[in-house]
Amino acid sequence: MGYLSVFLLIFLSWNFFILGTHQLQSSQTQVLLQLRKQLEYPIQLEIWKDHTLDFCYLSSSTQVNITCQDNFVTGIKIMGDKTVKDSNFDGFAIPTVTLSGAFSMDSFVTTLARLTSLRVLSLVSLGIWGPLPDKIHRLSSLEYLDLSSNFLFGSVPPKICTMVKLQALSLDGNYFNGTVPDCLDSLSNLTVLSLGNNRLNGPFPASIQRIATLSDLDFSGNEISGKLPDLSRLTSLHSLDMSKNKLDSKLPALPKGVAMAFLSNNSFVGEIPQQYSRLVQLQHLDLSFNFLTGTPPEALFSLPNISYLNLASNTLSGSLSNHIHCSSELSFVDISNNKLTGGLPSCLSTALDKRVVNSDGNCLSIGFQHQHPDSYCMAVPVKKKESRSKDMGILVAVIGGIFVATLLLVFGCFFVCKRCCSRGISEQHLLHKTVQENSTTGLSSDLLTNARFIPQVAKLGTEGVPVCRVFSLEELREATNNFDRSTFMGDGSNGKLYKGRLENGTQVAIRCLPLSKKYTIRNLKLRLDLIARLRHTHLVCLLGHGLDTGGRDDSSVYKVFLIYEYVPNGNFRSHLSENGPEKALKWSERLSVLIGVAKALHFLHTGVIPGFFNNRLKTNNILLNEHGMAKLSDYGLSIISEENDKHGEKGDGLNSWQMTKLEDDVYSFGLILLESLVGPSVSARREAFLQNEMASFGSQDGRRRIVDPTVLATCSQESLSIAISITKKCISLDSSTRPSVEDILWNLQYAAQIQATADGDQRTDTAPYH
Template structure:
């Protein structure tokens, strides 16, 4: 009798366990649905509407990722489409791209905190607004928190200091307007801190200097002022980004492990410390647009890993030594607009093909057309020698007055720029060329081997994509039926393209590159490894490669096969030609595609050092998936192919320039904008015709004559004018007038915001009609 009772007890326990598991799972799903309701059912969560399975096993995408463990949600990532770039948001007037006035950040966080097992939380561009509640600390298990590109304002709550498991804290692109917290050292596991693009003010907090685990620190585009303290205690720091603040001290001691230092557009004074010449890991240094004086330390130019050095627009003086040596990796140097005299060292010679050097606006003894007279640079020194006693005080006062005026003018310019343009010229807009080792795109083996992401968040944002791997030639032959003609998709200057089906049923696109240049196996693998690091929601995902050959001599490598995800819904050029009503791309949809591509190109320029330029930007290479999300293809191949962007056909008018600089991507994108405005049938008439017709955009009659009727019937005038204006800038023949991609992206997002408002008003008017 005892045995059956025991058996029944075990069965009941098992049933109770199953029932409890189901209830827990169900409660988690209810919480997710409640969060979707709070967020007003954003597009990435539409997949939940008719989904009947377990949310934990739903497919991931760049816009939505859910990971579970033991039937509890441990990772939640949602990428929305409500950017937070607004010029006049003051924390009270709610912009149009935010969630409605009924949204409560406090209620949202309370519900969110019931997901007690969350370790990763990323809620980006969802239009959330309000102050960040103190209750956020209830998410005590969080290791990563990313609330970028929303409309959060006020202060960063002090209760965040209790979230001691945090390793990554990212609050970029919001409107936080208090001081930078001085309790950040309570986050003892923090490795990545980014508060870029807010309105944080006050001094640089000393507590940051006590976060010994910190690897990346980004506080750029804020209003932080005063002294920058000694950062030498941050021995693990690799990236320091303090651009576009109001720091006005002398430069302090820096950690020796730094790889990237961005200090431009502040008011740093004094000489560049000799200690900077001891930063052996340093690759990228930008200290332009400050008030630095004296002669730059010679060892700075010969650092073993330095590839980018920008000292432009300071008050540097004296002569550079004729015996100054440059590091083998140094590919870009800008010492322009200073007060340097004498000659130019041979390693910075304009006749060198090893690096790009900018030196205009000094008093150097070469290139007199772009140099000042000697008196311009010696004036300050002469006055100092002739003056004495009180005269020195007077001179210092005069100089201080000039500096204050310059700072005030710069501040006014910055305010106007933020209001009417973008947040300024990005560092990446100046980056033009890396050091060549007689290689096609100018990337040395050292740079290729040490290439790294500036923003580790770029990697974290794409954890749902497939892992990059190597394919055998036999696998690819099987996937394409031995590259049968039926799988052939097309051919261009970048090789043939085939559609394949892998053994697991996944469709892929396989591009066969015939190499113009022979590489060693190591060199080629370094280049492919660099390509494999590129992951972005608006890039066609590179899944792997296959090298045809495998010997150790250069001549053994003849072909490379690149395996991409297959995007089935055609390219932008085809969609712009559609006349079927259900397939036509309205203006708002075209803007969404353009914004996606601009984000991808901006990432290619800035997400990796060295950046990727010459990216074959044209409407044929912009693919749309089944949700009409744009994905850029054929990017980054310039590091493998020796000759890129050849004229594929005589009708391809706007491909007639040499793509050799960063600005050429902007120029190419300008013609994508133009084709989106006028349609492919007009753009096919060639570059010269389009450039001549651009003047027509200035009048209503001209626009009606040249702009695609679909655009005219679905756009607001302000939205259209914004895009026409940025298009004009992108295709300007003057390279110095070209906008940065950050500027382009901001203008497109603004145009989309204006269009969204117009569409909403139109719907309201229609609904109010009797």
């Protein structure tokens, strides 16, 4: 985004020096006043209320700047305040408040089109919302367009490709979805294209490869999938950011002049291309959190301008030569969480200079802590059958082929699962509102005023998921036969639970939650709106809610009913013991459940702003559907529960339920991991177990004594060791040493890979020989 700012500054400065001597035409003044009205009189434009002023000669500020040539407006820059800075987005401005339901993006663009000489338009963080209409192309003189950090949604209009004078286009931080128009090569003057942090999906547009003038390209934080093609023809490209997408090809060739390349948090496979070792202008390279293999090219460390190199959290292997020469510019290196062996090159020793180096989570023989044993980084050997036959070599080759095929199948399934996991909430849930409340716009003023969702790590596809709605008490009584005892499913800290059947035959679970705090209907609906927008494959779907005012007329609510999808296959705890009511899950099945819950937890923490913490994670809150897939229930209820009041409230109290530490959920997840390892009986003697038994995990005899027999019978020792290690970290008494949810997920997925490989080897070993 730095190039955008420089471009805008130069352009506006140039316009300042060529201001005409004639006063701005009255028609142009009227357009500006109309824009102020449509933007609902933002405080930044307070000075415009004096209609006698010549807007072209008003002093500029960082928030408002109008430039003119002759007697026409040529540039408008308005920076609003409807944003909040969020550390999860590297300082990116996230929109938090929209304009009212009376705002019309279509009418707004129509007004802008009356400024026929407009070349620069920057409207950032103003809360404008709605689809960007095709008529945006009527601003045919635009050279710079920045509408970032707003609430624009729908598709990027293809007509934007006809705005051939555009040199910079920034639509960051909105809610655009669908595919990117594959006609952008018609913008032959384009130097900056920034569409980051939206909900764009589909393949990378091939037309972008043909924009020879492009210097900055940012598609980060979307759901672009498939292959990232050869970008070497973009000879002017300086900065590339494709991080946080769903790309799963090999790494593409990059142009020789690229200085910044952000390709992290995708599913790239294969080795790091040797071509990257010849990118002499490269300063910043981030390839972390992918599935890259092989040994990193040594020349990467010695590129003349490289200052930041992040290769963390891949499956890089082999050893780094001690003769590697590090560039004098290299100040940060991260090779952690790979499968590297051997020693650490001398130039990566932090003892030599101020260079920051992170090498944890490998199998390096460097005498430091946080390294795995060599077996962790070694390929699982193919077990050979003893035979005196002269065909022994052929037999070994066959076994090896089966092993490789199994390994490829495991990785293939892992990549497919990663692609199938998306990261947010569909547009219909972001902007849903019953027509009865606002038949003009179909949008909730409460929702629009308090919208805090961001496109993030984890937008999940919700096609076919029913829209959350309000249920009447009569509907709920009918669904449960007036809450008959036969429909009662249990009672707990979150109220009574009933099983019901709706009029259309849908089975549901109805949670009756008494409220000790007296909420107004408006306040409670706002909180329920926030919960209703949570949609994830591994969350039990909230179908709607009902409110019970007890017949009072003071607009207060004392009981709320939450209507969830019915999940038929029992809870996780009931599947953890051979003595339980359900069949005990083997180790690989338990890992699958734990991975699903970790994905749901990651979404709750990072998929929304602010995140949902303190989710009361327990094994009996993890439900299994008919396919054995985990779905977390009773999430997010802290925002309407009595626990809220312990933290105090201000106004609507929306900030009171935000936890300041993520470690609370991490600790609870650690206890779920522990219960998965030793069985549900640990919950009854948790404190004694944590004090007296944890050390037993360190020995084989101890494991045989305390680990659940079903786990011991179905696990590989390496997979079990990984799970035990991450469990100990989660339940550490020192919260600062507990892992992030991302670390938990990575370790569980790796443990599942190891287990799948071991299961494949076992099937090979027990297969009959002919």
